[in-house]
Amino acid sequence: MTFATIEAVQAVLASADYVASRALATTVFLALKMERPLFLEGDAGVGKTEVAKVLARGLGRELIRLQCYDGLDAASAAYEWNFPRQMLEIRAAQTGESPGIGQVSAQGAALDLYDSRFLLKRPLLRALEPHAGGPPVLLIDELDRADEPFEAYLLEVLSDFQLSIPELGVIKAAQPPIVVITSNRTREIHDAIKRRCLYFWVDYPDAASELEILRRKAPEAPAELSRQIVAFVQRLRGGDLFKAPGIAETIDWTRALTTLNTLTLDPQVVDDTLGALLKYQDDLARVQGATAAALIAEIRAEAAPS
Structure with missing residues (x-):
């Protein structure tokens, strides 16, 4: 079972509270129809990994996750x-x-x-085996954390959905798994990988989309607080930060503020809770105090009736 239309992809993503643009839904739809790996690149925390999880749930498939790291080799990724x-x-x-x-x-x-x-059998080999519920979703997460030689090892899997084991021969999937590769772009991934995939850059959401995400992921938050949070975060992303907050951090901050029974943003509560949103000391020092107060004043002025 795959999706008959792009709208069906959007519906399945939405059913898991994943707010996807039509462009992303179209790329997912094409990757499934064309049996091509899906390469999702973007900053950390924008929802790349979640796409694979939602697809596995929506299609009723097993999710096989290969978490990449420095020094990853065939023994950990494929077989030994x-x-x-x-x-x-x-x-x-x-x-x-x-x-x-x-x-x-x-x-x-x-x-x-x-x-x-x-x-x-490690994740790559397990993904090539027959599965009762249909081909699994193989998530190769944060490929940019692995060494470049590991990318070359992946080429056979991504091109032909097979693995060569010298002592046994070639293990080829009867039905290709659904492959989702993610990268935070801490380094460039080789073109040979990207050529074998359908590529999509997952960007930060606009204000309307982020507000909808909060409505789904943090429904307990007051509507006005959610609006102010989104306006604050959107302004931060346009500033000079070492690491702009991702969607995951926006959700965490909203839940933290809701736990404190916060109804609207004020400079004190922002300063006290900013560690849920920003993860680097230099960014905290840059935003806390006068900058946060100025942003809150802007947000309030923008909302005030003219």
Whole structure:
């Protein structure tokens, strides 16, 4: 099962409280129809990872997540051999206690050790296997955190939905998994990866979209408080910050203010809670105090009747 229309994609995303633009829904729709990996790039906290989670829920598929990090290799991402079990099998074979191999020498036993019984399957290989509910959603999260050589290893998976295991041969998916790759762009991803994918830049939402996100994700917040929060955050993103707040931080800040029974923004409560929105000391020092007070004054003046 995939989506029949772009509107169906939007509906499934909306049903999970994910507010998506038509452009994003169109790219998701095309990636599914064309059986191409989806590459989502953008700043941290704008909702890239959530797309894969929502798709898995909406399609009723298993979500297989590969979280990338510096030093990630094939043993952690694709497969490795269970060496302790292989050694036990060799010892059992030498004594004739192995039902799988029998009474043979260790040298002969080794010929039978490289089969699926001894294969430890990691996310990439698991995603290529048949699944009862249909091909899974493979999330390759924050690819920019992995080393560049790992990108080259991914090319076979992204091009042909297969993995080459020297001892076994080629493992190819009967049905391609739905692949979603995310990057925070802490470094550039090689063009060879991007050429194999449909690309979409996930940007910060406009004010109307962010207000709708708060309505869905923090419905307990008073309407006027949500409006002021969005106006404040939108202004911050246009300023000179080391790290502009993402949607996730906007939601966290809204929930923090609601927990404090805040009805409207004032300089004191903003200064006291700004750590839920900004995550760097330099940004906190730049905004707290006079800057926050000035932004709140602007927001109030804008809302005042003329």
